[in-house]
Amino acid sequence: MSDVRYTKDHEYVRLDGDVATIGITDHAQSQLGDIVFVELPAIGKSLEQGGEAAVVESVKAASEVYAPLAGEVVEVNGALEGEPAKVNADPLGDGWFLKLKVKDKSQFDALMDEAEYNAFVATLG
Amino acid sequence: MLHTQNRRPQSADHSGRSRPTFTGNRGLDLEEPLLFEIGRAEVTGIDIDEPATTKTRLGSLERTEPIGIPGLSEPEAIRHYVRLSRMNAAIDANTYPLGSCTMKHNPRLNEKMARLPGFGDVHPLQPQSTVQGALALIEALAKNLLDLTNMSAVAMSPKAGAHGELCGMMAIKAAIIARGEEATRRTVLVPDSAHGTNPATAALLGFEVKSVPADADGDVHLDAAKALVGPDVAAIMLTNPNTCGLFERDIVEIARAVHEAGGYFYCDGANFNAIVGKVRPGDLGVDAMHINLHKTFSTPHGGGGPGAGPVVLSERLAPYAPVPFILRDGENLRLVEHTDGTQSFGRMTAFHGQVGMFVRAFAYILSHGADGLRQASEDAVLNANYVRACLADLMSQPFGERPCMHEALFDDAWLKGTGVTTLDFAKAMIDEGYHPMTMYFPLVVHGAMLIEPTESESLASLDLFIATLRDLAMSARCGETERFTGAPYLAPRRRLDETGAARKPVLKWSPPVPIRDAAE
């Protein structure tokens, strides 16, 4: 069973070995509303922790998606190009954004777990 | 009231409007196909002489493929555009209370003056001896703008407000480069409540944007602003009156703090129409400010342009103004079109700016005169405060009972629990014949509704508008949510699917694919 962690910017990370799958949380997609476009990074791009990884757009808003961990982009979800609605329908499944080859797994351990994230979201009112 | 309580349409299905017609037309409301569905490539609405028979001098570059653009005869074209026009709201037809956009009356005299052949039919590059009257008009308008602002110079060429903003910030950057501080003064302070153009302009010029919070009264937070100014700050960009429709009470002190730290004060002049003839920005410490002629001096908005955005500059920035500018040699006016031998930072646009708009603005200023200009500002402020006072018991104001300038701001606290949002409320106004107010701007106010009636509204028209908003507000509070959530019911179109438009953008017409080909 892979482990999922969360950030205060509402990204999630699922770690399998040294590959992290990154997307936005269900809370984030519901706040943004209907997603109309996702801009994904180039494969091979090296990202710093907290660096801009992707851009997600709804009709009225555009938000950066930041890399929760440092690493190199090894795969992106090309299906989002034609069907950005997948992010709304299944953010933690088919609506994933990108996969990173992680440099430092301790960065993962420092992120919030599900209970902590839910508690964090509850504080946002 | 326009209709009685018990005869209000409940939904599309209950309104007579839903009765189907063969054509899709509704009485005088006519549907209109796309030009490409009614036009034909071989039809033209203009008779053109046969060209003389000559050899061509086009080399090998003559077009060989058809373009695919249809034409219409003149009667067809007139109908096409007249029908389209009737699907638009317009100031000429009704109150258009769009906050921060200043939808005031557009005098028709100004249109006529701009079309005089001596202004409308003059080329920007014909010999300057043949355009002395046009240069004199630009010079006279420039002087008027300086008198109204108490500033030193004005760059006339910027083509719109945002272009003027870019011009003003370039003048600031040029001054900073001249001081040798380009490497250190890299920060521009912008309040959270600013127009989006402000941070966009600063970022375009390579500045780092830092935001300044507002205080609980809707002003820029004075202490926060003072804490942020320092040797790294190139400028602060403030809108005054600000985007909440309030006069910045600490503006003089903020200007002083920025100047003492060696920075410049850019003022977004979008709301100058509230204070023309009442307050001069130069007296407040402003270094640069654009003036939206299409707002303050009522050159028309034209469905989104063209605007005009001259920029007034302080003495410190005047030397850096862009070319072209006009110099007077005795009786003779002369355009300086090149930067050689000047400190000008360069050029904003191909020619001399929106001269057609200058004629309209100048006619507006002449018509209003000293008394009318001041009266216009006072009436704009009076009308906004009247709307505010008459709605204050039903709709919540984010900054309490403080008088506003030319626009009244409400938030959506009063809609809490009704199931009606600011957007729904605005769309219901459409069914009542009004263009909605500005919504969700400024961003610092939740569910913002920004109402700018302008000085062009009579008391009777304000009273009807207020009564309508009161009726809508009562209706929202009484749980008549259908009136809002499905609105508009009676406009040429119901709410449009913006998500679908953005997910699969269709940005031009394409010929339909024949059924046989599509099936393959």
Add this chain to the structure above:
Amino acid sequence: MRYHPLTSEDRADMLARIGVDNIDALFADVPEGKLLREPLPFAPHKSELEVERMLSNMAARNVAASQVPFFVGCGAYKHHVPSAVDHLIQRSEFLTSYTPYQPEIAQGTLQYLFEFQTQVAGLTGMDVANASMYDGSTATAEAVLMAHRITKRRKAVLSGGLHPHYAEVVRTLSQMANDDVVTLAPDVHAREDVVAAIDADTSCVVIQTPDVFGNLRDLSDIADACHAKGVLLIAVFTEAISLGLLKSPGAMGADIVVGEGQSIGNALSFGGPYVGLFATRDKYVRQMPGRLCGLTVDADGRRGFVLTLSTREQHIRREKATSNICTNSGLCCLAFTIHMTLLGETGLEGLARVNHANAVLLADALANVPGVDVLNETFFNEFTIRVRGDAGDVLGKMAECGVLGGVRASRLLPNAGLDDLIIVANTEVNTDYDRAVFVEALRSSLRGGAH
């Protein structure tokens, strides 16, 4: 005052309802001593009649293009605009509406924008066009910024045939935005090698055709050379009528096409307002500046139009926007699209042929004038002549004969050794008589020009 509906009595009642004694109480937030109380340094308000008299007097001091044989071009052109255009753009619902942010009650504006975008895409041979820019020069500067975003490089190469004022606008913005620009030397004969100026930092090459001297340029080979190096080709035009007769920039491989649309539907107006045209390939649409109108449906399933892809724009993206622009050139763009609709493809091509034929007639006539050389091998409706003596003096003497004979190249390019060049435009408005007068005025100016 005729524009103010409130009466003194209304004002008093309203102040009472607000609960203040006088109007200045509403200006209480103005800092101490900053509220003006003295009269403004302006005359009092004036009647329509008075304003009309004053402005008519000022207008009468200018020579209008329609009053004289008129051959001035270089980025703005005298064309005949059908009466229907000016009538329609003055309809209240077009003239006095705002940007179509409330699509339910702005379908008129939105539909013509959609039609305009389709026309511009067709004319330029591109996939997609925006809802217009301020003018051709600012559209060119925006195209350069867009190329920088796409290529992630920061240097533009400007052809020596690009309108010098356009080049200056690009240089000014680039310098202020810390980007590099290389401007090639003025290229009167269209002989420059732009490809040689490309290096690893180059994002785009900017070439105008017909160029500022009137030469037509084949962009196909340049486009191939650019693309081989990952460089975008930006094609510029200042005479939109030329698109009716010439191979489109898109067909020649341009990646972004920008230009001035004034020639179609819009008056000269001493330099503005005009309408910038901007088109590109589908793959770059999200990097495009300016407003875009898109097709959609309403809640009842009826076809309608909305502004779309607005997350590129400043009011949402703020400091991350593609541009700081927040307007288009609405009414000028409407004038363009109405004139274009009246022309149709047939009319546009016919008009372009008349323009070209008239220019050829004049060029042929000038070939026989001693002391005058026509420099162009190819041209559309504008070409460059070399005269014996100073072009400014020659044009001045022609003006005394009542002929506005063109633009001296040195007005656009001072200190470039081009003092003997005149750029001459000839459109459908010029008659055989105008051309005969032009030739005679030029002849006599040259005869008298020996001092």
